[in-house]
Amino acid sequence: MNNLIFHLRDAPVSAWVGIVIVAFYAFLAICAPVLAPYAESVSVGAQYQTWTSAHYLGTDALGRDVMSRLIYGARNTVGIALATTFLAFTLGASWGLLAATLGGWFDTISSRLIDVLMAIPPLIFALLILTITGTSVVALILVIAILDSTRVFRLSRAVAQGILTMDYIEVARMRGEGMFWLIRKEVLPNAAAPLIAEFGLRFCFVFLFISALSFLGLGIQPPTADWGGMVRESAKLIAFANFSSWESATFGLAPLLPAGAIAILTIGVNLVVDWVLHLSSGLKE
Amino acid sequence: MNMNSIQSIILKRLFSGLLTLWIVTVIIFAAIELLPGDIATEKLGQAATPESLAAFREKFDLNRPVVERYISWLGGAVTGDFGISLSNQRPISELIGQRTANTFFLAGYAASIAVPIAVISGMMAALYNGSVFDRVLSGTTLAAISFPEFFIAYILILVFSVGLGWFPSLANVDVDTSLGERLYKTFLPAMTLTLIVLAYMMRMTRAAILNLLALPYIEMAHLKGIKRWRVIAVHALPNALAPIINVIALNLAYLIVGVVLVEVVFVYPGLGQVLVDAVSNRDVTVVQAACLIFAATYILLNLLADILSIIANPRLLHPR
Numbered sequence: 313m314n315n316l317i318f319h320l321r322d323a324p325v326s327a328w329v330g331i332v333i334v335a336f337y338a339f340l341a342i343c344a345p346v347l348a349p350y351a352e353s354v355s356v357g358a359q360y361q362t363w364t365s366a367h368y369l370g371t372d373a374l375g376r377d378v379m380s381r382l383i384y385g386a387r388n389t390v391g392i393a394l395a396t397t398f399l400a401f402t403l404g405a406s407w408g409l410l411a412a413t414l415g416g417w418f419d420t421i422s423s424r425l426i427d428v429l430m431a432i433p434p435l436i437f438a439l440l441i442l443t444i445t446g447t448s449v450v451a452l453i454l455v456i457a458i459l460d461s462t463r464v465f466r467l468s469r470a471v472a473q474g475i476l477t478m479d480y481i482e483v484a485r486m487r488g489e490g491m492f493w494l495i496r497k498e499v500l501p502n503a504a505a506p507l508i509a510e511f512g513l514r515f516c517f518v519f520l521f522i523s524a525l526s527f528l529g530l531g532i533q534p535p536t537a538d539w540g541g542m543v544r545e546s547a548k549l550i551a552f553a554n555f556s557s558w559e560s561a562t563f564g565l566a567p568l569l570p571a572g573a574i575a576i577l578t579i580g581v582n583l584v585v586d587w588v589l590h591l592s593s594g595l596k597e
Numbered sequence: 598m599n600m601n602s603i604q605s606i607i608l609k610r611l612f613s614g615l616l617t618l619w620i621v622t623v624i625i626f627a628a629i630e631l632l633p634g635d636i637a638t639e640k641l642g643q644a645a646t647p648e649s650l651a652a653f654r655e656k657f658d659l660n661r662p663v664v665e666r667y668i669s670w671l672g673g674a675v676t677g678d679f680g681i682s683l684s685n686q687r688p689i690s691e692l693i694g695q696r697t698a699n700t701f702f703l704a705g706y707a708a709s710i711a712v713p714i715a716v717i718s719g720m721m722a723a724l725y726n727g728s729v730f731d732r733v734l735s736g737t738t739l740a741a742i743s744f745p746e747f748f749i750a751y752i753l754i755l756v757f758s759v760g761l762g763w764f765p766s767l768a769n770v771d772v773d774t775s776l777g778e779r780l781y782k783t784f785l786p787a788m789t790l791t792l793i794v795l796a797y798m799m800r801m802t803r804a805a806i807l808n809l810l811a812l813p814y815i816e817m818a819h820l821k822g823i824k825r826w827r828v829i830a831v832h833a834l835p836n837a838l839a840p841i842i843n844v845i846a847l848n849l850a851y852l853i854v855g856v857v858l859v860e861v862v863f864v865y866p867g868l869g870q871v872l873v874d875a876v877s878n879r880d881v882t883v884v885q886a887a888c889l890i891f892a893a894t895y896i897l898l899n900l901l902a903d904i905l906s907i908i909a910n911p912r913l914l915h916p917r
Contacts, residue, residue: 431617431899432624433854436891439876443884444631447877520745524858527747528873543747547862550754551766564755571748578743 319591327587333580340386350377352384352537378566381537382573389526389538390577392453393519399457400518401511404464409495409503411465412472423469426462434459438525447530452522460518467510471503512585516578523574539570546570607904614900621892622674626667629881657681657882679886684878689886693871695772697890700860700867703783704852707790711852712845715795719802723810724829734799741796746855750789750862757785768865786863793855794848801847805840809833839906846902850895857891 323331340347371377411419429437438455445451475481476499484498525531526540534541546566645653654660657680673680679689722730758766768783809815810833818828857869864870868887875883 428617428620428624431896432621432892433850433895435854435857436872436888436895439872440625440628440884440888443876443879443881444628446879516743523745524747527745527858528861530873530876540745543751547751550751550759564759567751568748568755571745571751575740575744575748578745579739582739582743 323587326583330580330583330587333576334584337386337390337577337580340383341390342387344383344387347383350380352381352535378542378569381542382539382570384537385539385542385570385573388532388536389523389540389574390519392449392532393515393522396453396457396460396518396522397511397515399453400460400514401464401507403457404461405468405507407461408465408468409472409499412469412476413491413495413499419469422465426465429459429462430466434521435524438521439530442525442530447533449532452525452531456518456521460514460521463517464507464510464514468503468507471506472499475499475502509585509589512581512588516581516585519581520574520578539574542570543567603907606907610900610903610907614896614903618893618896621896622671622889623667625885625888625892626670628885630663656686657683674886674889679889680882682875682880683882684880689883692883693868693886693890696866696871697868699770699865700853700856700869702779703786703860703865703867704790704849704856706780706783706787707794707852708849710787711791711795711798711848714791715798715848716802716841716845719799720806722799722803723806734796734803738796738800741793746789746793746858747862749792750785750859753785753789753792754862766863768863770866783863783865786859786865789859789862790852790855794852798844798848801844802841805844806833806837809837809840839909842905842909843902846898846905850898850902853894853898854891 407422411422437459441455442451445455481494481498484494489498522531523538523540523543526538527544529541529544531540532538534545549563549566552563659666670680677690677694679693681687682689682692722734754766757764764785765782766785768786770779770782774782815828815833818832819825823832856867857872859865860867860869861873868890871883872887872891874880875887
């Protein structure tokens with residue numbers, strides 16, 4: 313950890329931009345009730361107001377304050393994406409490390425199963441399963457976490473296999489260390505760096521995936537404020553935009569605000585991940 | 598002996614690809630079996646009479662054993678007959694026939710713009726491995742993987758449809774739309790898809806060629822004093838073909854799936870729209886049909902990519 317703070321001093325500008333973006337979103341998500349001028353899903357004025365001082369970003373079709381919903385959206389969308397990524401990692405990494413350490417038929421069967429699951433495009437697979445389970449937040453998190461854990465399985469298995477050929481693992485095995493001890497104390501600390509970078513990438517994927525599903529009306533359900541859903545709700549407004557006056561031009565921005573919020577956070581996380589990857593590859597040499 | 602080794606590699610890949618496809622059909626078919634409770638009671642409600650339940654089961658062929666139904670479902674699907682829709686009880690093939698064609702048209706349109714641009718500019722980027730172009734490329738790749746599809750789509754709509762008024766924002770085509778009008782109306786959706794895959798494809802092409810140009814035999818060719826274009830066309834290109842074909846097929850597979858979101862944004866009458874509507878109505882039979890078409894296309898394109906790159910690999914064609 314000290315190492316990371318030390319490296320932070322000479323991080324490139326792009327990494328700093330990423331860190332600032334991620335920190336800003338985290339601040340919004342944590343302090344949402346304090347920062348938001350109005351409640352998340354309460355009608356507070358006339359519908360479709362333009363950008364004025366009472367509602368800086370206007371109101372939506374039900375008269376809800378758009379800025380407040382954007383701020384709460386940080387909490388809901390990012391929170392659910394984080395929970396999903398954590399679950400996917402716990403599942404995928406423990407399964408992958410277990411398969412690599414045990415080897416034999418368990419490894420073979422797991423790998424073949426994962427190959428088949430990965431042969432189906434994730435969006436199509438998710439839609440198939442959501443038809444059966446229906447669209448609830450729990451189903452959404454479970455389905456995406458399981459689909460995404462296949463990617464984590466692949467990576468953690470490959471990383472662990474590299475580590476397991478080392479001499480010190482041989483020594484540890486001869487010393488009589490149990491399997492779970494071996495995974496936790498010998499393999500996991502050395503697999504941490506690539507797994508942390510992968511966590512950022514998986515988070516981006518999960519975040520975009522959930523937003524896409526919400527945009528299709530199959531993800532996080534209203535009245536919960538969620539960026540993908542907000543794009544869907546305000547999409548029709550874009551047709552009423554015209555650039556003759558400043559007020560009417562803001563209609564065109566209605567779906568772009570939540571969509572932009574998604575895009576900027578993903579860029580921020582990617583910038584940080586690039587830097588972490590660069591660091592860990594540099595440290596290995 | 599040489600041809601045999603190539604054939605056996607291809608046959609092996611073909612076999613594993615078809616095996617995967619078969620397992621996927623089993624998974625998709627199993628979806629209807631996993632529905633909680635009985636479909637007939639679920640669809641008709643608790644108040645349904647025994648006669649109407651029996652009629653429903655007869656109509657959707659629910660009385661026979663699972664394996665028998667799977668075989669007849671698969672047999673029908675191969676010949677283009679997907680059964681009938683749960684919610685409106687019309688034949689599914691009638692519902693999705695034209696729309697599937699529309700989806701493939703849109704994906705093909707986007708591919709025909711994206712592939713030539715990506716391959717040529719990716720090669721240029723590799724050959725003139727200059728700093729400015731390189732930075733622009735890595736910046737746009739970051740944007741392309743970070744921006745959600747609908748963000749790109751709405752920016753295009755705002756600029757080219759609402760702002761400039763050059764293209765329509767709704768791609769409402771039907772059977773009678775002429776090819777020219779169809780190309781015009783679907784230009785913005787095709788552009789969105791192009792922008793999504795373009796940067797990624799360029800980067801992969803560039804990486805493939807750069808890897809190749811770093812090999813010792815290319816350096817040897819340069820040292821022998823062979824002209825630059827000859828090194829590229831005669832020495833590098835045959836070996837670069839396999840990775841480039843791979844890049845194209847992988848991105849086509851991605852396009853086929855990426856089309857779902859873009860269709861919804863532009864209200865384009867394609868298979869993706871049908872799938873999304875069917876999922877929200879929980880119309881399982883339609884979902885199965887659409888998922889099967891998407892998944893099969895995706896798997897077959899990946900299979901095609903592998904086989905073509907095996908065939909295009911000069912090392913396998915001219916073994917020692």
